Amino acid sequence: MTAPAGALPTLRRTPLSRLAGVDRLAVAGAVLLGIIVLAAVFAPWIAPYPEDGGSATHPTEALLPPSAEHWFGTDQVGRDVLSRVLFGARTSLVIVVAVLAISGTVGVILGVVAGYAGGWVRDVIMRVTDVFLAFPALLLSLALAVVLQPSVTTVIVAISATWWPWYTRLTASVASSVATRGFVDAARCLGVPAPLIVFRHVLPNALTPVLVQLSLDGGGVILTAAALSYLGLGAHEPTAEWGLMVEQGQALFTTNWWVVTFPGLAILITAFACNMLGEGLRARLAR
Amino acid sequence: MSDALISVRDLQVRIGDRVIATVPELDVARGECVAIVGESGSGKTTTLLAILGLLEGAAVTGSITVAGVDVLAAGPAELRRIRGSTVALVLQSPQSALNPTMRLGTLMRRALARHGVKGDEARARAERALADVLLPPEVLRRYPHQVSGGQAQRFAIALALALGAEVLLADEPTSALDVTVQAEVVAVLRRLHEERGLAVLLVSHDLALVSSIADRVVVMKDGAVVESGPAAGVFARPREQYTKDLIAAVPRLPGHSAEVQA
Numbered sequence: 001m002t003a004p005a006g007a008l009p010t011l012r013r014t015p016l017s018r019l020a021g022v023d024r025l026a027v028a029g030a031v032l033l034g035i036i037v038l039a040a041v042f043a044p045w046i047a048p049y050p051e052d053g054g055s056a057t058h059p060t061e062a063l064l065p066p067s068a069e070h071w072f073g074t075d076q077v078g079r080d081v082l083s084r085v086l087f088g089a090r091t092s093l094v095i096v097v098a099v100l101a102i103s104g105t106v107g108v109i110l111g112v113v114a115g116y117a118g119g120w121v122r123d124v125i126m127r128v129t130d131v132f133l134a135f136p137a138l139l140l141s142l143a144l145a146v147v148l149q150p151s152v153t154t155v156i157v158a159i160s161a162t163w164w165p166w167y168t169r170l171t172a173s174v175a176s177s178v179a180t181r182g183f184v185d186a187a188r189c190l191g192v193p194a195p196l197i198v199f200r201h202v203l204p205n206a207l208t209p210v211l212v213q214l215s216l217d218g219g220g221v222i223l224t225a226a227a228l229s230y231l232g233l234g235a236h237e238p239t240a241e242w243g244l245m246v247e248q249g250q251a252l253f254t255t256n257w258w259v260v261t262f263p264g265l266a267i268l269i270t271a272f273a274c275n276m277l278g279e280g281l282r283a284r285l286a287r
Numbered sequence: 288m289s290d291a292l293i294s295v296r297d298l299q300v301r302i303g304d305r306v307i308a309t310v311p312e313l314d315v316a317r318g319e320c321v322a323i324v325g326e327s328g329s330g331k332t333t334t335l336l337a338i339l340g341l342l343e344g345a346a347v348t349g350s351i352t353v354a355g356v357d358v359l360a361a362g363p364a365e366l367r368r369i370r371g372s373t374v375a376l377v378l379q380s381p382q383s384a385l386n387p388t389m390r391l392g393t394l395m396r397r398a399l400a401r402h403g404v405k406g407d408e409a410r411a412r413a414e415r416a417l418a419d420v421l422l423p424p425e426v427l428r429r430y431p432h433q434v435s436g437g438q439a440q441r442f443a444i445a446l447a448l449a450l451g452a453e454v455l456l457a458d459e460p461t462s463a464l465d466v467t468v469q470a471e472v473v474a475v476l477r478r479l480h481e482e483r484g485l486a487v488l489l490v491s492h493d494l495a496l497v498s499s500i501a502d503r504v505v506v507m508k509d510g511a512v513v514e515s516g517p518a519a520g521v522f523a524r525p526r527e528q529y530t531k532d533l534i535a536a537v538p539r540l541p542g543h544s545a546e547v548q549a
Contacts, residue, residue: 001343043381054474118477180494181383181514182378182379182380182383183383183384183385183387185341185376185378185384186376186378186384186385186443187386188341188370189339189341189370189371189374189375189376190370190371190375190401190446190450191366191367191368191369191370191371191401191402192398192401193363193373200386200389200397201386202390203389204386205386205387
């Protein structure tokens with residue numbers, strides 16, 4: 001009947017042993033994304049022709065094929081495509097980060113409140129969510145982008161408006177199951193008020209699937225942003241934006257393939273990296 | 288009434304048309320240990336949750352008084368005040384009762400701060416409470432998954448002690464633990480009850496635990512109280528057939544007499 005009061009065994013806490021368990025796919029995705037982020041941040045310094053990221057024109061050098069001077073060739077007005085792809089990474093990343101931050105914050109807060117509160121609060125929040133989900137996302141973005149002036153900000157607002165309901169749904173379903181767990185009852189038994197329970201006890205335990213979804217969605221946001229710009233509703237000249245570059249180069253595809261191919265590849269690789277990271281994280285969680 | 292920390296009269300809990308628990312009378316005096324026993328679904332846990340005012344979606348009638356506060360009439364702020372600092376709950380499954388994203392120390396510090404205890408006073412209280420349940424102070428640096436079930440359960444008790452709870456509501460505090468670890472928790476509970484005069488309202492179907500610690504026993508079946516009285520009396524001379532069945536159901540090892548000591 002004696003309870004051992006002895007010292008606790010010491011814990012292993014090597015950061016490397018933690019990393020060993022992480023999926024290779026996730027690491028590959030993270031590394032790739034890291035490279036893209038670095039490219040975006042240091043674009044003005046690593047781009048061979050930094051002024052080509054903006055409004056510079058060199059009519060005499062228009063549509064040169066890839067060469068030692070211009071690895072990715074030049075576009076219709078003689079700008080270096082490599083430089084513009086690097087600067088385009090900045091635009092894309094700003095859009096992705098902003099959209100995920102806005103829609104993630106709004107969606108998660110509404111979702112965790114709906115999931116914990118239940119009852120009519122949940123009903124109201126979920127019905128509003130359903131209304132937003134009832135519109136085809138691209139169509140709603142298009143409508144918004146038409147009403148507002150075409151710009152990068154418009155793209156961010158338009159995509160965020162269609163993106164948050166997914167996080168609300170996901171968070172609400174996870175939060176409602178977290179809300180039934182013992183420690184939530186325990187917190188209530190200790191006299192913790194509801195808002196603190198929601199944000200300190202339910203939220204941190206409901207966040208993991210949302211983080212996975214966020215990383216998976218990075219690719220989707222890039223594609224949607226590219227689509228909006230491609231349709232002329234997003235970034236406009238002379239901003240370097242991948243979707244816009246594809247739109248401007250597509251007519252030249254048969255004669256000057258490089259103008260459209262390299263920004264297209266950039267979109268593909270970035271979306272792919274986000275998916276790899278997200279899938280890797282999901283696989284890690286499922287274990 | 289004046290001496291009763293918990294006083295329940297004519298309690299009835301209904302969900303829709305179904306009565307799920309009826310308790311005509313239940314008192315827990317200061318320093319007393321009362322056990323509610325009965326099979327699963329007999330309304331034990333429901334009664335416990337009703338006392339804390341934590342039943343949702345159920346109609347609760349009758350009167351429940353905890354430390355002079357009418358639980359059924361009290362507002363949320365008053366309920367929050369008595370929860371923790373007067374009554375504290377120890378749950379069946381200790382590890383799920385602790386937020387997995389919080390270190391135990393953070394949990395302890397925040398719980399104390401919530402009841403207005405901060406700084407050195409909080410640290411002193413936490414250390415004293417941990418010593419009372421025979422846990423080393425290092426557990427405060429651990430996350431819940433880094434301690435054993437028994438340690439987690441003793442931490443939950445320590446949390447209640449640190450908050451100055453006068454009565455501990457324990458919902459099957461040992462049934463999720465393995466036998467050797469159960470002994471740790473029982474020993475701690477018994478010592479706190481006997482030496483500190485901590486009042487305990489214990490819900491359990493572990494008659495060995497109940498007979499070793501309880502002063503009085505309430506036997507419930509199908510949502511109603513079938514028998515109650517001093518523990519020794521109920522176990523030595525059960526009046527109801529159901530109580531006899533419960534006692535008879537306790538497994539015995541060959542060569543040992545009854546594990547339930549009257």
